[in-house]
Amino acid sequence: MVEVYLITSIAKIMRLKVKTNDLDYQGQGVTRIDDKVTFIKGMFDDEVGIIEITKSKKNFQQAKLVELIQKNKQRVSENSFDYAPFFGLSLKAECLWQQKITKETIKKITNLDVEVEDTITDGKKLNYRNKITLHVKHIGGSLKIGTYEENSNYLEPIETHHLALPVINDKITVLNKWLKTFKLETNDIKNFTLRTNGKDVMLIIGIKLKFEGTESIIDELKKHFESIYLNIEKRSFENLSDESIHVYGLETLKMTFNHLSFEIGPESFFQVNKDVAILMYDEIKKLTQNHTVIDAYAGMASIGQYIDAKKVYAIESNLDSIIQAKKILKVNQVDHVELIHGQVEEKLEAYIKHADAIVFDPPRSGLTESIIELVKLNQIKTIVYVSCDLKSLARDINGLKDLYDIKKIIPVRMFPSTIHMETITLLSLK
Numbered sequence: 001m002v003e004v005y006l007i008t009s010i011a012k013i014m015r016l017k018v019k020t021n022d023l024d025y026q027g028q029g030v031t032r033i034d035d036k037v038t039f040i041k042g043m044f045d046d047e048v049g050i051i052e053i054t055k056s057k058k059n060f061q062q063a064k065l066v067e068l069i070q071k072n073k074q075r076v077s078e079n080s081f082d083y084a085p086f087f088g089l090s091l092k093a094e095c096l097w098q099q100k101i102t103k104e105t106i107k108k109i110t111n112l113d114v115e116v117e118d119t120i121t122d123g124k125k126l127n128y129r130n131k132i133t134l135h136v137k138h139i140g141g142s143l144k145i146g147t148y149e150e151n152s153n154y155l156e157p158i159e160t161h162h163l164a165l166p167v168i169n170d171k172i173t174v175l176n177k178w179l180k181t182f183k184l185e186t187n188d189i190k191n192f193t194l195r196t197n198g199k200d201v202m203l204i205i206g207i208k209l210k211f212e213g214t215e216s217i218i219d220e221l222k223k224h225f226e227s228i229y230l231n232i233e234k235r236s237f238e239n240l241s242d243e244s245i246h247v248y249g250l251e252t253l254k255m256t257f258n259h260l261s262f263e264i265g266p267e268s269f270f271q272v273n274k275d276v277a278i279l280m281y282d283e284i285k286k287l288t289q290n291h292t293v294i295d296a297y298a299g300m301a302s303i304g305q306y307i308d309a310k311k312v313y314a315i316e317s318n319l320d321s322i323i324q325a326k327k328i329l330k331v332n333q334v335d336h337v338e339l340i341h342g343q344v345e346e347k348l349e350a351y352i353k354h355a356d357a358i359v360f361d362p363p364r365s366g367l368t369e370s371i372i373e374l375v376k377l378n379q380i381k382t383i384v385y386v387s388c389d390l391k392s393l394a395r396d397i398n399g400l401k402d403l404y405d406i407k408k409i410i411p412v413r414m415f416p417s418t419i420h421m422e423t424i425t426l427l428s429l430k
């Protein structure tokens, strides 16, 4: 029985003492209060704490931790950040949680009981991201950079981003200092994206409009960055649109990736955690050895170039990635990869007959029904499905399960200390 009692009730603030018994897929402690499931931000499972209810709905409640009284044995710190809720949890517990939610999500959506393998990890907790976007807002009379709290427009100013590589943090210090010195009036800077190859740093300044003073800002920042782009907003409020204008220094950053190298532009897709991406690609390499492979959603065909396949057909819709990939194939002396520019939905049919394996690495939305039908129609033998979203992965497995068995499913701790992860699933034709 969960111990719950009212500590205070002033106006609408309710403080309760509770014990959690589960850790949900958002990394929040879970308990029941008056038969309502309650999710508590800041708590893990098996903890006692004083909480405050922040939202109450018919079937569930949302709460936040006010004071931790008894901690989970796997808690290694009481600190946490909105963008890194698992900062306080041990490596072991984080990996087990990834296995647990993988198993549960697959079971819930497909009704299949799967054995989930050990999580792939390099053991790092912090300072791994080679790309970070920081938002910009006027606070207390000056521009501040920081991250937005989830589902809010409150900007938390930061001096350091704990997930970013140290070289990026050096530049965050530079940006903070610069914003303090040059009291900018503009409301037109939306964000700063910083990308690095570990040495050089590219700054992408996201702006709404080119405003008076843009040139002098660039002149000032030139002293501190190896490469600068302006990214002018089109219609959406997405981080990067197609409108990136090179204004200073290197046009691309050279990124080494084991025996390969890549040129990263402001919009090229590249794995944000390079060391773990190499571990993930090593696993994909084992699963596709000597096959004729379609690398679907290929980016710069980085998987296709990395694996030991007889032949790879790499399909990618982003032209910039295809252009970069074309240049880099020569540099990497890779001749087994054929690049195909276009949507997987349109191009797969023409190439599927030549292949005996497909590597799918789609965006969060996963595959379309037409792609699943095409795969089933062609009875492709091996599918390696790399996913960054468990729900769409499970939905797609559900569509394939009458013809395919899950042979392996491995969580990949690509984004340590956060609730985000990747998985590699090996599916074989029955």
Ligand SMILES: C[S@@+](CC[C@H](N)C(=O)[O-])C[C@H]1O[C@@H](n2cnc3c(N)ncnc32)[C@H](O)[C@@H]1O
Pocket (backbone or CB within 6 Å): 269, 270, 271, 296, 297, 298, 299, 300, 301, 302, 303, 315, 316, 317, 318, 321, 342, 343, 344, 345, 361, 362, 363
């Ligand atoms: C998760 S990334 C994977 C990139 C690559 N496999 C890697 O490991 O670097 C997904 C890629 O799919 C591309 N993409 C998104 N929708 C697509 C579609 N319908 N057809 C082809 N490519 C698509 C994106 O441009 C992006 O490069």
